[in-house]
Amino acid sequence: MTAPRTVVLNGDLGSGKTTVSVALAERLGVRRVSIGDLYRQMAAEHGMTALQFNLHAELDDKIDHYIDQLQYDIAASGEPLVVDSRLAWHFFRGAYKVHLVTDPVVAARRVLGRAGGPVERYTNLEDACTQLAARSESERQRFLTRYGVDKTRLQNYDLICDTTSATPVDIVTRIIEWAAAPTCLLDPRRVLRTTPTESDGEIKVLHQNSHFFAVSGGLRLDAAAQAGETLVPVQLVDEAGKAL
Structure with a gap:
């Protein structure tokens, strides 16, 4: 990646988007924007878990409209960024689009082992697997209904990168090195x-x-x-x- 360019990261829940996006922004010397952080803040303000807020957003389209407009405005600024968002690839048309995937059980172990606060609560590994799958499907259905796009369609992205075993440093390096052509790394x-x-x-x-x-x-x-x-x-x- 020879010149500053906006990179958008989409990915599975628990795939390490936050860690990778922070490290990537530092490596590229650009600002990081996290729509996920905003979403979790809004869930907490509503006194809901992340899954409950997803289901609430299916019924109240004002939530998505607010976040959509925010992403449109950010994209229109033209500032090179690293954007952590599960739908940024749809709004940032000229960006380099990265999708992170990971084994579902590995993802569940990751979210179970971190302090999620009142927005993300899991009782055990099975519960984490179930909730993550439900949240992901809730988002997928909402995006299909409102935007006519499927976030699980891998052809949407320039790079698919598997974080199951690779380190965040390795993932960041691959994102920069493989920016020349569409690639899937598993x-x-x-x-x-x-x-x-x-x-x-x-x-x-x-x-x-x-x-x-x-x-x-x-x-x-x-x-x-x-x-x-x-x-x-x-x-x-x-x-x-x-x-x-």
Whole structure:
């Protein structure tokens, strides 16, 4: 990334967007804006948990209108930024769009282990998994209804980066280094095998319901996992095996 450019980070709940966005803004020397922080503040002001506020926002469109206008205004300023927001990729049209993914159980462990305050409360790992999935689906349905966009459609992004095992420093470096072309970088241990994929050719992966399934390149995935690699480039394909 040779010149200052707005980078927007979308991602799974518990994928490390806050940590990565803070480090990225420092590395690029630009200001960071977090819509998530604003959203949590609004939830607390309403005396609600994050999930309750999501469900409330489905019924009260004034909440989304307020946040939408805020993002439009920020985007119109032209200031190079790092924006942490699950819908910024839709508003910041000229930005570099990064989507962070992580294993759902790993994400649940992360949010369970941090001090979430009254806005985010989880009793155990199973409860955290359930609440995170419910929050994510609530957001997805709201965005589909109000904007006609699906945040889980990976073609929306310039870079998909897996934070399951990679460090925040590594993720920041990959975001900067891989800004030239659309890319998907996954943890090889996270890619599931349901059919034989012995080929050592290009790694092709199918994405379904937050899971990734190997279509080809199994030997290369195994070698990468054995070598301790945390991120490998893969080609995303549809159910027919056609490149996305």
